[in-house]
Amino acid sequence: MTSQSSTPSSLTSKLRRLDLGGAVVGLRFLGATAGFVLGEGEIVLVDAEETRVEAHKGAVLSVAGDDRRLLTGGDDGRVVATTADGAMQALFEQKGRWIDQVAAGADGTVAFSAGKTAHFLPVKGERKSHDFPSTVGGLAFAPKGTRLAVAHYGGVSLWFPNAQAKPEFLEWKGSHRGVLWSPDMRFVVTTMQEAALHGWRLADGGHMRMSGYPSRVTSMAFTAGGKFLATSGSSEAILWPFASKEGPMGKQPSMLAPRDVRVSSVAAHPRDEVVACGYEDGLVLMVRISDGAEILLRAPDGAPVTALAWRGDGGALGIGTESGAAGLIAF
Amino acid sequence: MPEAASSKIPVTVLTGYLGAGKTTLLNRILSEPHGKKFAVVVNEFGEIGIDNDLVVGADEEVFEMNNGCICCTVRGDLIRIIDGLLRRKNDFDGIIIETTGLADPAPVAQTFFVDETVGAKTALDAVVTVADAKWLKDRLKDAPEAKSQIAFADVILLNKTDLVTETELKDVEMRIRAINPFARIHHTQRSEIAIDKVLGQGAFDLDRITAIDPDFLEGGHRHFHDEDMRSYSFATDKPLDPDKFFPWIQELTQREGANILRSKGILAFKDDADRFVFQGVHMILDGDHQRPWRADEAKVSRIVFIGRQLDAAALEKGFLSCVA
Numbered sequence: 261m262t263s264q265s266s267t268p269s270s271l272t273s274k275l276r277r278l279d280l281g282g283a284v285v286g287l288r289f290l291g292a293t294a295g296f297v298l299g300e301g302e303i304v305l306v307d308a309e310e311t312r313v314e315a316h317k318g319a320v321l322s323v324a325g326d327d328r329r330l331l332t333g334g335d336d337g338r339v340v341a342t343t344a345d346g347a348m349q350a351l352f353e354q355k356g357r358w359i360d361q362v363a364a365g366a367d368g369t370v371a372f373s374a375g376k377t378a379h380f381l382p383v384k385g386e387r388k389s390h391d392f393p394s395t396v397g398g399l400a401f402a403p404k405g406t407r408l409a410v411a412h413y414g415g416v417s418l419w420f421p422n423a424q425a426k427p428e429f430l431e432w433k434g435s436h437r438g439v440l441w442s443p444d445m446r447f448v449v450t451t452m453q454e455a456a457l458h459g460w461r462l463a464d465g466g467h468m469r470m471s472g473y474p475s476r477v478t479s480m481a482f483t484a485g486g487k488f489l490a491t492s493g494s495s496e497a498i499l500w501p502f503a504s505k506e507g508p509m510g511k512q513p514s515m516l517a518p519r520d521v522r523v524s525s526v527a528a529h530p531r532d533e534v535v536a537c538g539y540e541d542g543l544v545l546m547v548r549i550s551d552g553a554e555i556l557l558r559a560p561d562g563a564p565v566t567a568l569a570w571r572g573d574g575g576a577l578g579i580g581t582e583s584g585a586a587g588l589i590a591f
Numbered sequence: 592m593p594e595a596a597s598s599k600i601p602v603t604v605l606t607g608y609l610g611a612g613k614t615t616l617l618n619r620i621l622s623e624p625h626g627k628k629f630a631v632v633v634n635e636f637g638e639i640g641i642d643n644d645l646v647v648g649a650d651e652e653v654f655e656m657n658n659g660c661i662c663c664t665v666r667g668d669l670i671r672i673i674d675g676l677l678r679r680k681n682d683f684d685g686i687i688i689e690t691t692g693l694a695d696p697a698p699v700a701q702t703f704f705v706d707e708t709v710g711a712k713t714a715l716d717a718v719v720t721v722a723d724a725k726w727l728k729d730r731l732k733d734a735p736e737a738k739s740q741i742a743f744a745d746v747i748l749l750n751k752t753d754l755v756t757e758t759e760l761k762d763v764e765m766r767i768r769a770i771n772p773f774a775r776i777h778h779t780q781r782s783e784i785a786i787d788k789v790l791g792q793g794a795f796d797l798d799r800i801t802a803i804d805p806d807f808l809e810g811g812h813r814h815f816h817d818e819d820m821r822s823y824s825f826a827t828d829k830p831l832d833p834d835k836f837f838p839w840i841q842e843l844t845q846r847e848g849a850n851i852l853r854s855k856g857i858l859a860f861k862d863d864a865d866r867f868v869f870q871g872v873h874m875i876l877d878g879d880h881q882r883p884w885r886a887d888e889a890k891v892s893r894i895v896f897i898g899r900q901l902d903a904a905a906l907e908k909g910f911l912s913c914v915a
Contacts, residue, residue: 283678285678299678299679299680300678300679300681318679319675319676319678319679320678321675321678335647335675335678335679356648358647358672358675360671360675375650376650394650394652394667395650395652395667395668395671397667397671413652413654413667433655434654434655434656435654435667453654453656453665453667453670453706454656475707476707476708
């Protein structure tokens with residue numbers, strides 16, 4: 261573990277402050293426009309101006325998207341796609357159900373789940389559905405091709421919605437919530453109800469247990485090129501090494517940006533080996549992985565950082581918090 | 592009286608065997624002119640006749656936690672639902688969870704102690720069990736769930752009292768008392784009850800553990816000696832040694848936790864001016880110093896266990912061996 265560095269250099273003067281008036285539950289860049297998703301159904305699109313649209317009548321339960329569309333699932337039973345100009349399209353609606361998870365695939369495909377049922381929406385053609393053994397806790401498209409990792413109680417199912425075959429099941433006892441593919445598609449990793457991650461090496465089904473966190477991991481991201489998996493849940497950013505084909509087993513994780521407050525959100529720079537870390541007190545740092553050098557981006561204000569996202573070109577970072585205080589910083 | 596804990600959203604769990612009157616009670620709570628709004632979690636989606644804006648269907652998914660403790664089960668669906676409800680934080684003042692007649696209340700209760708997010712934003716207020724005065728006795732014989740629901744309760748509505756005689760009512764109340772002498776029992780017809788006897792009970796709030804006064808009806812204890820689900824209460828006026836008590840209670844709940852449904856205690860430790868209170872659900876214990884003992888108060892340590900197949904003699908011996 262590295263010792264806490266002296267006062268880091270600061271870019272807080274470049275932060276554009278936004279007061280969004282509600283807890284931010286998700287954030288993505290649509291080109292140059294930052295889309296902040298608020299827990300109570302609104303989306304605030306920020307470029308030179310702020311545009312506010314009501315995507316859901318009720319709570320937003322999950323957020324995904326690509327660089328063109330923001331996908332949200334709500335407790336109003338709707339899956340909504342919102343573009344940078346504020347245009348909204350309801351892709352699905354089932355009254356009385358909650359849309360727990362949404363995921364964006366390559367070429368505009370969409371997946372979502374309500375309870376135990378996962379649905380796949382191709383750009384053209386019929387919606388495909390599959391019932392899993394228990395409620396879907398996480399949903400993620402493989403980086404290439406039409407294959408979904410579906411996390412649920414007892415493990416992860418790998419589902420080819422266009423094939424008739426039964427999904428391949430990766431078993432591990434416990435409740436799996438978030439799920440992520442490594443960019444090279446060699447690994448699938450889940451966040452668990454316990455304070456741990458679990459991973460599978462797809463080539464041989466090898467297990468990877470990543471534990472030691474003081475609290476549940478709610479945010480994770482692969483760094484540029486997939487060399488590290490950066491995670492929240494501890495009082496430093498924990499980065500598991502994924503560069504070798506064995507994955508992180510038998511290796512120590514890197515621990516960056518240690519503080520006396522827990523990391524609540526992480527986001528990996530799309531090109532450089534840099535991660536943004538948001539903490540439970542609202543502070544945000546940018547950290548270089550190679551030497552742990554830190555730059556302060558946002559001073560603490562007491563509200564946990566709930567969302568971080570880099571612009572596609574890596575030239576800007578968006579920050580959202582539980583209090584609705586948010587920010588944009590361009591480099 | 593706002594307290595630090597009152598910023599958490601209170602959660603009431605309604606249990607009761609099929610047909611006892613849970614849904615009637617739920618509708619009464621919702622329709623009273625109390626000016627409060629509730630989010631209601633029901634066990635099956637589309638359940639008819641619940642008149643409320645915010646009704647959510649639960650899937651009754653019971654999960655084991657990977658912490659090596661077999662009785663440490665939680666309701667995964669509730670974690671998800673409460674996470675979702677918390678995003679509409681201004682829309683309601685409390686959460687009411689109606690379980691199925693066959694549900695074990697323990698995983699529901701444990702969810703509020705095991706999940707960090709849920710525990711930080713909500714607080715379990717009480718387990719309220721609706722029991723059918725006419726049929727409860729039979730259910731206690733043939734349905735283990737009915738027994739757990741009585742054993743687990745903080746408040747019991749002994750409902751449909753108009754369908755039984757005075758003698759039958761006394762008899763069924765004695766059977767309840769043999770299992771759970773601590774719950775507040777209310778006699779009701781058509782689940783009619785003042786809302787303040789059901790909500791705002793603070794049964795899991797350490798600050799509100801005032802006294803442990805078992806209400807053993809005369810003869811009840813002896814009469815139903817063969818009950819496998821029972822409660823035991825032990826007391827001593829000699830101060831306890833914390834270095835003996837904590838290892839004992841931890842070892843006991845680790846070993847016997849599957850059989851101990853609820854536990855509660857008010858303790859006087861040696862050289863300690865404060866009352867120490869604790870409460871537990873199976874293996875999960877929560878305890879703290881509460882307030883100084885008052886001068887007019889007898890410094891008696893009292894502990895209670897509700898459970899099945901407990902060895903009373905061993906429990907008593909263990910407890911008394913904690914005397915300083």
